[in-house]
Amino acid sequence: MSSGKCAATVTAMLMLVGASLGAENIRKDLHFKVGKRPMISINNPYGPVLVKAGAAHEVVVTAILHSDRVELDQSKSHNRVDIVSHLLPGADPASGIVEYEILVPPDANLTLHSDNGRVRAEKLQGDLTVAANDGAIEVIDCAGGHVHVRTLNGMVSLNNVHGHVEIMSVGGDILMTGVTGTLVAVNSNSGKIEYEGDFAGDGEYAFTSHTGNIEAVAPAYASIDVLARSTNGIVQSDFSLEPKHAPFLVRGANSLSGTLGKAASSVKLFSFSGRIRLKKRQN
Amino acid sequence: MNCLQFENALSDYLEGAGSSEQQAHLSSCSACSSLLADLNLISAEASSLRESDGPAPHVWTALEAQLRREGLIREASRPLLPDFLLRWKTAWLVPVAAALLIAVGIKLYQAPRIGDNQPLAKNVVPRVPVAPVVSVDDKDILTTVASRPPAQVAAYRNDLDQANAFIRDAQESLKNDPNDIYSQQLLINAYEQKQMLYRLAVDQSDEQ
Numbered sequence: 001m002s003s004g005k006c007a008a009t010v011t012a013m014l015m016l017v018g019a020s021l022g023a024e025n026i027r028k029d030l031h032f033k034v035g036k037r038p039m040i041s042i043n044n045p046y047g048p049v050l051v052k053a054g055a056a057h058e059v060v061v062t063a064i065l066h067s068d069r070v071e072l073d074q075s076k077s078h079n080r081v082d083i084v085s086h087l088l089p090g091a092d093p094a095s096g097i098v099e100y101e102i103l104v105p106p107d108a109n110l111t112l113h114s115d116n117g118r119v120r121a122e123k124l125q126g127d128l129t130v131a132a133n134d135g136a137i138e139v140i141d142c143a144g145g146h147v148h149v150r151t152l153n154g155m156v157s158l159n160n161v162h163g164h165v166e167i168m169s170v171g172g173d174i175l176m177t178g179v180t181g182t183l184v185a186v187n188s189n190s191g192k193i194e195y196e197g198d199f200a201g202d203g204e205y206a207f208t209s210h211t212g213n214i215e216a217v218a219p220a221y222a223s224i225d226v227l228a229r230s231t232n233g234i235v236q237s238d239f240s241l242e243p244k245h246a247p248f249l250v251r252g253a254n255s256l257s258g259t260l261g262k263a264a265s266s267v268k269l270f271s272f273s274g275r276i277r278l279k280k281r282q283n
Numbered sequence: 284m285n286c287l288q289f290e291n292a293l294s295d296y297l298e299g300a301g302s303s304e305q306q307a308h309l310s311s312c313s314a315c316s317s318l319l320a321d322l323n324l325i326s327a328e329a330s331s332l333r334e335s336d337g338p339a340p341h342v343w344t345a346l347e348a349q350l351r352r353e354g355l356i357r358e359a360s361r362p363l364l365p366d367f368l369l370r371w372k373t374a375w376l377v378p379v380a381a382a383l384l385i386a387v388g389i390k391l392y393q394a395p396r397i398g399d400n401q402p403l404a405k406n407v408v409p410r411v412p413v414a415p416v417v418s419v420d421d422k423d424i425l426t427t428v429a430s431r432p433p434a435q436v437a438a439y440r441n442d443l444d445q446a447n448a449f450i451r452d453a454q455e456s457l458k459n460d461p462n463d464i465y466s467q468q469l470l471i472n473a474y475e476q477k478q479m480l481y482r483l484a485v486d487q488s489d490e491q
Contacts, residue, residue: 040345083429092432093432113486131483131484131486132437136436150483152439152442152479152480152483153436153442168475168476168479170446170476170479170480171441171442171445175324177478180389187472187476188474189446189449189473189476190358190441190445208468208469208472210445210448210452210453210469210473224285225363227465229465231452231456231466247464247465248460248463248465249314268465269470270465270469272449272469273450273452
């Protein structure tokens with residue numbers, strides 16, 4: 001066989017394989033007209049869910065189903081849209097994957113659930129609730145709503161988020177950059193908690209863990225009232241805090257209490273055995 | 284008097300020169316009274332060391348005679364240690380050991396000073412692993428997830444163990460100070476984690 005014929009045969013085979021693989025994936029496009037502040041719920045056991053702000057009054061869903069062992073159940077009633085990836089008999093974590101890309105009105109309220117897929121929400125202003133097992137969760141450039149995240153072991157990353165934030169994780173690390181609000185509460189077990197920001201907004205920032213380390217990096221101009229204690233760990237601070245009465249005995253290297261600036265925001269860092277560190281941001 | 288002042292004057296108290304202020308502090312502070320009880324226990328154990336008897340002299344004599352008969356020891360030209368050192372060794376070894384024990388005990392319990400960044404000595408004592416306790420509810424929930432892939436079940440079991448460990452540790456902290464609102468909050472958080480685990484287990488079972 002000549003080299004030209006050989007190349008043509010290989011190309012044809014590759015095209016056939018590609019076509020057969022492509023045939024397994026099923027694309028679904030859904031459009032919904034909605035009113036102000038619609039409620040949108042996505043429940044996807046396997047696969048990523050990526051949500052972005054789009055046009056007002058319209059929800060656009062693009063879903064790629066990885067096999068015919070999963071189907072989409074959709075319903076719309078009044079101002080509410082529900083989408084569920086319905087696993088059929090024989091579906092497993094590979095064949096049950098559905099990849100979602102969704103455009104929603106910026107003021108939409110969202111409930112997202114994925115067991116092991118990545119969940120990403122971007123540029124939203126409504127309330128956001130995310131529940132996941134192992135997949136990473138990213139919330140970026142969101143403001144004005146409540147952000148509630150629950151995960152077992154997925155990493156949680158919040159970047160430039162303003163509002164009422166509550167995060168709970170068993171083993172997943174929680175990374176927050178530029179997160180502010182009236183309440184920023186993080187409850188972790190073994191996952192580490194990292195915060196980098198200025199604790200603005202006259203808010204209450206409460207980070208607690210069982211064994212996970214807690215590290216908060218703040219600028220020298222931060223205005224905070226700090227209370228930190230690790231029952232069996234170390235507490236360290238780069239700041240020279242103005243001493244303040246604490247509701248418990250502050251002694252040694254496992255607790256501290258003090259204020260910085262006008263103490264506008266309350267910062268409570270509590271752990272059972274994790275290390276707690278309050279670091280000064282180097283400009 | 285606060286805890287730090289009490290600890291600074293602790294040696295006076297142990298030598299019997301305690302003040303009424305120290306006594307008053309002890310009666311109101313569980314941490315310091317616990318510290319004192321531990322030090323007294325160490326001291327008592329050290330005293331009992333002093334009282335323990337070694338083998339009787341005739342045992343040593345018989346042993347030496349036996350070793351000489353077997354040619355294992357011969358007359359030394361000079362003793363390896365001077366007489367006074369040998370006497371010092373036998374006479375003072377036990378009291379010195381007792382004193383060292385007390386000193387180590389005090390050092391272990393010495394509260395760190397401001398600026399210390401070292402963990403408390405008691406913090407570095409390795410924790411005895413507690414065998415996970417599986418409650419009836421936990422068994423039920425593990426049964427609920429049992430049909431999932433083995434790796435998921437193992438991960439879920441691990442998460443449940445972590446939540447239970449958190450609950451146990453928070454409860455232990457609360458026992459030490461039942462009125463500490465921050466220990467109460469830790470316990471609430473621990474239970475919330477367990478609630479989340481239960482909810483996620485049930486939610487996913489509904490999906491399948």
